[in-house]
Amino acid sequence: MSNLIAHRGVNNKNYKENTKLAIRDSLLKDYVKGIEFDVRMTKDGKIVVIHDSTINRTSDGFGFVKNMTYKNLRKYNFGTKENPCKISTLKEIIKICPKDKIILIEIKQDKESTLFVERFYKEISKYLFKNIYIMSFNEDIIKQIKNSYPNLKCGILISKIINSSHLNDNYDFLALSSYSIDKLKDYKKPIFVWALNNKKKYLELKKNMSDNTFYIVDMPIKYI
Numbered sequence: 001m002s003n004l005i006a007h008r009g010v011n012n013k014n015y016k017e018n019t020k021l022a023i024r025d026s027l028l029k030d031y032v033k034g035i036e037f038d039v040r041m042t043k044d045g046k047i048v049v050i051h052d053s054t055i056n057r058t059s060d061g062f063g064f065v066k067n068m069t070y071k072n073l074r075k076y077n078f079g080t081k082e083n084p085c086k087i088s089t090l091k092e093i094i095k096i097c098p099k100d101k102i103i104l105i106e107i108k109q110d111k112e113s114t115l116f117v118e119r120f121y122k123e124i125s126k127y128l129f130k131n132i133y134i135m136s137f138n139e140d141i142i143k144q145i146k147n148s149y150p151n152l153k154c155g156i157l158i159s160k161i162i163n164s165s166h167l168n169d170n171y172d173f174l175a176l177s178s179y180s181i182d183k184l185k186d187y188k189k190p191i192f193v194w195a196l197n198n199k200k201k202y203l204e205l206k207k208n209m210s211d212n213t214f215y216i217v218d219m220p221i222k223y224i
Helices: 020-027 090-096 114-127 139-148 199-208
Strands: 004-006 032-041 047-049 102-107 131-136 153-158 173-177 191-194 213-217
Touching: 004 020, 020 032, 020 090, 032 114, 032 213, 047 090, 047 114, 090 102, 090 114, 102 139, 102 213, 114 139, 131 139, 131 173, 139 153, 199 213
Parallel strands: 004 032, 004 213, 032 102, 102 131, 131 153, 153 173, 173 191, 191 213
Antiparallel strands: 032 047
8 A cells, every 4th residue: 555645535526525425535546545624713613624624615504613503504515516525523424534544633722721631532532542733833732632642643744844853742643744854864763754745755755755754635535
């Protein structure tokens, strides 16, 4: 099996990002090692799977996720006309993921939030036997999660500019942009490479990096 991770759960153009349909389709492919998706909290404290702060781009509705209830969000289509799909909760997605696949969750939380951390853990607590990794650009929220639940695998998202001073922090893994990978030497823990959408670059990294390196790509089918 390759070390390809389906970015926002997408492996082909039939399904839209961060939908249950896209994620389920990707998980069925033997060349997909796992899936990456994003989560946010709704007005009523539900943890839902969506990248943007608004639903404008990814649905047929409008509004900020944090100002809408889960019930409101469920009114809209986050899929295509041919393959409609409602927004999913974090728990719904983790539930369909098999134990042998990586579940890489990016938290899109603006600031520390005890409520978010509590709700997040509640959603995943029954599925900790699965291969879950948790990451964010927000170091504060990752610290809060790790301090509250040390058993969870947590890491910081790092780019050339953002969080670049945290390469050697004592987290469980690194999530590093492909533009920053040259900064890394002799790292023994898992590495997730993001912003990687060039097959030539992927093949180069695969040749030179350890087997503990995973590659987050749009549509893994293009990389096999």
